[in-house]
Amino acid sequence: MVRSVEAFVFDVYGTLFDVYSVQKACEECFPGKGEELCKIWRQKQLEYSFLRQLMGRYRTFLEVTKDALRYTCKKLRVSLDNKKEEKLINAYLQLTPYKEVQQVLKELDNKTLAIFSNGSRDMLEPLVNHYEFGQWFHHVISVDDMKQFKPTPASYMLVLDRLKVNREDVLFISSNTWDIAGAKSFGFYTAWINRTGEIMDELGIWPDCIYSDLTEILEWK
Amino acid sequence: MVRSVEAFVFDVYGTLFDVYSVQKACEECFPGKGEELCKIWRQKQLEYSFLRQLMGRYRTFLEVTKDALRYTCKKLRVSLDNKKEEKLINAYLQLTPYKEVQQVLKELDNKTLAIFSNGSRDMLEPLVNHYEFGQWFHHVISVDDMKQFKPTPASYMLVLDRLKVNREDVLFISSNTWDIAGAKSFGFYTAWINRTGEIMDELGIWPDCIYSDLTEILEWK
The missing domain is CATH 1.10.150.240 (Putative phosphatase; domain 2)
Incomplete structure (x- = not known):
């Protein structure tokens, strides 16, 4: 898989x-x-x-x-x-990043890396800048650019428009079950980061992978 | 008001x-x-x-x-x-109705009375029939007829289509804050039945009336 x-x-x-x-x-x-x-x-x-x-x-x-x-x-x-x-x-605007984030991003530096969030730029930019994450991400995509929140299909479409890739070229990574369901339903590959041993929602849609933190996504390199 | x-x-x-x-x-x-x-x-x-x-x-x-x-x-x-x-x-399929329901419906018998629910008919009909509520309601409207859940504007539109009335002729009654917000946003008058002393959601939309049970809606007769 x-x-x-x-x-x-x-x-x-x-x-x-x-x-x-x-x-x-x-x-x-x-x-x-x-x-x-x-x-x-x-x-x-x-x-x-x-x-x-x-x-x-x-x-x-x-x-x-x-x-x-x-x-x-x-x-x-x-x-x-x-x-x-x-x-x-x-x-x-100054949330703490998970401890493995920086190392994972570094190991993916030959890939296209993007943030895709419901957050508006006035929330995302302080966060990304505070930790100098801007150096890793080629794209910071906010749904605010089209004013539709995830998990509508149209919101995920924004990723394709910006990255100029196909759905099957994308691994979408989220800890939120509703976001994983929306992204998978749209057609992305999905990795659900389940840090706390939650169970997946019964929406008839299942992630491609379930990991306990971000380091495991490296197998999609 | x-x-x-x-x-x-x-x-x-x-x-x-x-x-x-x-x-x-x-x-x-x-x-x-x-x-x-x-x-x-x-x-x-x-x-x-x-x-x-x-x-x-x-x-x-x-x-x-x-x-x-x-x-x-x-x-x-x-x-x-x-x-x-x-x-x-x-x-x-056999939930208990609130104790004042029957009496309130009886006192409104010269009005157009309707049920409008996210429930599909296979859920609503057993409920309505079990308590012989069919005698009071002229219309049992399910969103399943158009396959859009409340609180989308299109779902509330179904009420107007069925009842052949204007928005301002309708008092919409719900205990659910999200349903009140959706109905008010659509243009109905709204009565929020707040049985348990909850607070209204901060969605920038407020009900026309807040009552502790259904008997108070009779002032809209």
Whole structure:
């Protein structure tokens, strides 16, 4: 099943960067609530991107992320002032990359490497620049360029348009089960990075490979 | 804000019927896990309907409900044999209606009353027939007739096509925040039935009214 592909396309949130690395900032703002806040925040961020896509009411992922944070604070009955909001949103622009990322990218330096994210550029650029990841990625593709969130088929089409490759030339890598389902349904090869022993969603679509971290994708070189 | 409307259009799951009434059957099948199973099952059922709509991979809500049940049992590491699956799915076809439903419908008998649900007819008909609700509803509208799940704008359009009314003649009633957002975004008047003191989602869209049960919708008569 494993073969050599031309392009390695990476999801960002949860895949290259740990979204739960904002937990420290959450805990500093709201002692005792950091873990729960962080979890609901992520869940609502995803849900709002799906719902806005379904309703035809696109807003950028940064705005969606802020909306999700506001909901979460109301839900947990904690008061989010401007200063705390700024601190938490800034934490989202400086997420921690997973430890193996840099080495994996280095070993793929003869391949086409791209980021493909629901994140808008105002979220992706600080993140990529902060860790100097720009040197590895030839393309930073945001759905904001066409204003359709993953996992619509049209969103994945953007990758082909930008990279000028065919579907079967792409290995798409994500930790998110819904993203893997969308990408596989569209026709990419897919590697699901399952760091925490989750189970795959029952959507009738299965990844080509399941790995416990990114190093294993090197077998597609 | 409140006015008289011609048509009262009801969501089904969580609005007329208590989806958590399957908890008893869940607990009988999997002692000690009923509550958790029931909660994850509902959450995944909704998520899968959204994701299938986004990916363009529609299946009926009955199939989605079965998929969500299978996921949930895997997640909770319990074994779902055919007999248990049949028992639990049957429980979903005999949910308990909220106690005020019958009386409210009776008081609206000079209005156009409709059900509008993501449920397919193989789910809705057993439910409606079991409680003889057919006598109250002039229309049982399933998104399965057009194969698009709520909350897409096109799904709500089906209501207008069937009832031959204008948007502003409709009060749409739901307990589900995402359904209220979709219906309001489409242009219906909306009453959010908030039985458990939840907070509204931050989608930039707000219901016309928030009630703690269905009896209060009578002010739109």
